[in-house]
Amino acid sequence: xxxxxxxxxxxxxxxxxxxxxxxxxxxxxxxxxxxxxxxxxxxxxxxxxxxxxxxxxxxxxxxxxxxxxxxxxxxxxxxxxxxxxxxxxxxxxxxxxxxxxxxxxxxxxxxxxxxxxxxxxxxxxxxxxxxxxxxxxxxxxxxxxxxxxxxxxxxxxxxxxxxxxxxxxxxxxxxxxxxxxxxxxxxxxxxxxxxxxxxxxxxxxxxxxxxxxxxxxxx
Numbered sequence: 405x406x407x408x409x410x411x412x413x414x415x416x417x418x419x420x421x422x423x424x425x426x427x428x429x430x431x432x433x434x435x436x437x438x439x440x441x442x443x444x445x446x447x448x449x450x451x452x453x454x455x456x457x458x459x460x461x462x463x464x465x466x467x468x469x470x471x472x473x474x475x476x477x478x479x480x481x482x483x484x485x486x487x488x489x490x491x492x493x494x495x496x497x498x499x500x501x502x503x504x505x506x507x508x509x510x511x512x513x514x515x516x517x518x519x520x521x522x523x524x525x526x527x528x529x530x531x532x533x534x535x536x537x538x539x540x541x542x543x544x545x546x547x548x549x550x551x552x553x554x555x556x557x558x559x560x561x562x563x564x565x566x567x568x569x570x571x572x573x574x575x576x577x578x579x580x581x582x583x584x585x586x587x588x589x590x591x592x593x594x595x596x597x598x599x600x601x602x603x604x605x606x607x608x609x610x611x612x613x614x615x616x617x618x619x620x621x622x623x
């Protein structure tokens with residue numbers, strides 16, 4: 405699989421802090437980035453937002469508005485999920501990348517990170533997706549892994565899809581089409597099954613009993 409760092413790009417040079425606002429306004433007029441990195445003497449000092457640039461005095465320099473720069477960035481060694489989190493938290497389509505010495509290396513574009521995601525086994529491999537929920541203080545990734553692997557399942561991907569003080573939901577992709585045994589094992593460990601599954605014998609049995617009761621009451 406391609407390394408995420410292969411998506412670091414320098415197609416456009418970082419904006420120098422001594423550039424005029426007018427030049428940067430022209431830059432954003434031609435491109436559709438929400439933000440773009442700014443460097444001062446080669447050091448990254450933040451990203452300038454396209455929404456902000458229109459309100460700035462075109463005769464001034466970018467450095468004059470350094471207080472308005474947003475300081476988000478990704479580290480070179482970050483895994484792709486952490487990089488995606490930086491995108492999400494900062495509502496941006498571009499994230500600057502720094503190494504451990506804070507040297508500016510280039511930037512990630514959101515479309516490339518989504519492309520990287522599409523190449524992961526989570527999307528590429530054939531399997532089934534199950535969403536489970538348990539009390540936040542009671543759930544464990546290790547326990548989830550044990551439940552799946554003890555039923556001869558293989559995890560292709562897993563992430564926390566929702567969480568609060570009370571409950572945590574986990575979305576899992578499993579390389580096993582028949583998931584009834586896994587579903588029942590989760591229930592034995594007090595996990596609630598959020599997703600619906602045709603193979604869920606427990607739900608099917610409840611439905612059959614409900615249908616029978618409805619038929620009985622209507623006699």
